[in-house]
Structures are given as C-alpha cells and as structure tokens.
Amino acid sequence: xxxxxxxxxxxxxxxxxxxxxxxxxxxxxxxxxxxxxxxxxxxxxxxxxxxxxxxxxxxxxxxxxxxxxxxxxxxxxxxxxxxxxxxxxxxxxxxxxxxxxxxxxxxxxxxxxx
Amino acid sequence: xxxxxxxxxxxxxxxxxxxxxxxxxxxxxxxxxxxxxxxxxxxxxxxxxxxxxxxxxxxxxxxxxxxxxxxxxxxxxxxxxxxxxxxxxxxxxxxxxxxxxxxxxxxxxxxxxx
Numbered sequence: 001x002x003x004x005x006x007x008x009x010x011x012x013x014x015x016x017x018x019x020x021x022x023x024x025x026x027x028x029x030x031x032x033x034x035x036x037x038x039x040x041x042x043x044x045x046x047x048x049x050x051x052x053x054x055x056x057x058x059x060x061x062x063x064x065x066x067x068x069x070x071x072x073x074x075x076x077x078x079x080x081x082x083x084x085x086x087x088x089x090x091x092x093x094x095x096x097x098x099x100x101x102x103x104x105x106x107x108x109x110x111x112x113x114x
Numbered sequence: 115x116x117x118x119x120x121x122x123x124x125x126x127x128x129x130x131x132x133x134x135x136x137x138x139x140x141x142x143x144x145x146x147x148x149x150x151x152x153x154x155x156x157x158x159x160x161x162x163x164x165x166x167x168x169x170x171x172x173x174x175x176x177x178x179x180x181x182x183x184x185x186x187x188x189x190x191x192x193x194x195x196x197x198x199x200x201x202x203x204x205x206x207x208x209x210x211x212x213x214x215x216x217x218x219x220x221x222x223x224x225x226x227x228x
Contacts, residue, residue, distance in 0.1 A: 056213040105158035
C-alpha cells in the first residue's frame with residue numbers, strides 16, 4: 001500500500017539555524033499538508049498546498065515558514081531561523097482529491113531545537 | 115474559533131471490555147468528522163469518517179462512531195477491545211468554512227491490558 005514518507009525521522013538543530021523537513025507524498029495525490037504536534041499538545045494544522053501554491057495556512061505559519069514542491073515528488077517545509085518553541089513532531093499528509101477529505105499521514109519528523 | 119474536545123486523556127481497559135471515547139466540537143455549521151488512530155511507533159491512520167447520511171458510521175477493526183448533531187458529538191465505540199487496540203486516538207473536525215484543514219482534539223491514550 002502506498003505511504004507518505006518523511007525524512008529525517010529526527011532532526012536536532014541549534015536555535016537560529018535553518019532546517020528543511022522533507023516529505024514524499026503518495027504519488028497521485030494532489031493536496032499536501034503540514035501539521036505539527038508539540039509534546040503534550042494536540043496536532044495543529046500549519047499549511048495546505050495545492051496546484052503549486054499555498055491554499056490555506058494557520059496563524060502558526062508565519063514568515064519564518066515556507067513550503068515548496070521542488071521536483072514533483074518531494075514536498076518540503078523550511079523553517080528559516082528556528083526557535084526553541086519550534087521543537088515538535090512535524091507531520092506531512094497528502095490527499096488524493098478534495099471531496100475525499102481523507103488525508104494520509106507520514107510517520108513524522110521529530111525536530112529538536114537546542 | 116472552532117474547537118475539538120476529547121474528554122478522556124488516558125483510558126485503561128481490560129481485554130473484552132467495551133470502549134467509548136468522547137469527542138465534542140464547537141461549530142454550528144456543516145462539519146466533516148474523523149477519528150484517527152496512532153499505534154505505537156506508527157503514523158496516524160484513518161479509522162472512520164462522517165460526511166453525511168447515516169449518523170452511525172462503521173470503520174476499520176470493528177470501530178464505529180455516532181454523530182449526534184444536537185450534542186455536537188462524535189463518540190467512538192467498540193464493543194470489545196483487544197490488546198492490539200492500545201494506541202492514541204484522535205478526533206478531528208473539518209468545518210465547511212475552513213478549507214480542508216483538520217482541527218484535532220488532544221487525543222486519548224488507550225491502554226488495553228490482557
């Protein structure tokens with residue numbers, strides 16, 4: 001069964017550094033998402049992406065975040081200057097079509113900012 | 115702003131016991147409702163979903179959920195749990211005014227003892 005994959009599984013970075021989290025969505029899916037879960041808190045929506053542009057974003061997704069689909073298979077989340085509070089599990093999800101509303105999640109990348 | 119509440123944060127049951135996990139949401143318009151499960155070390159997986167029609171929906175692995183519009187609830191049930199149901203369970207809501215983003219509850223950790 002096709003799966004969403006994410007790399008790396010764990011990323012440790014120093015405050016102020018840039019990080020790029022990578023995701024490979026399921027190949028025929030059209031909608032892509034990033035969510036995050038800070039330890040002990042709920043999963044929070046960050047951004048959705050469709051047709052090579054952001055379709056929706058939350059208040060969390062400020063100017064330090066960006067997303068890209070550079071090559072038709074990868075979907076990346078960049079954090080320009082990481083803060084301690086960016087430490088969280090970041091989940092990528094993909095969805096085939098709008099009306100299915102069924103998002104398939106990757107295993108997550110645990111980001112630790114020191 | 116819409117919110118999703120899961121009342122039970124930690125539940126411990128013996129095998130064969132019945133399960134009911136509560137989920138309430140605050141939004142007066144049309145909603146799509148989901149239950150996701152995360153088994154230890156695995157990614158979020160969709161258990162079941164409700165869009166319209168019969169308010170009692172059946173999902174995988176013997177789970178079902180009932181949408182009660184008047185109570186803004188979507189509780190998850192299983193008549194007889196197994197040890198393999200040990201996992202984290204997340205209720206999620208998509209409101210018709212919020213694109214396709216999922217709004218998650220904080221999750222309920224279920225431990226099933228032999």
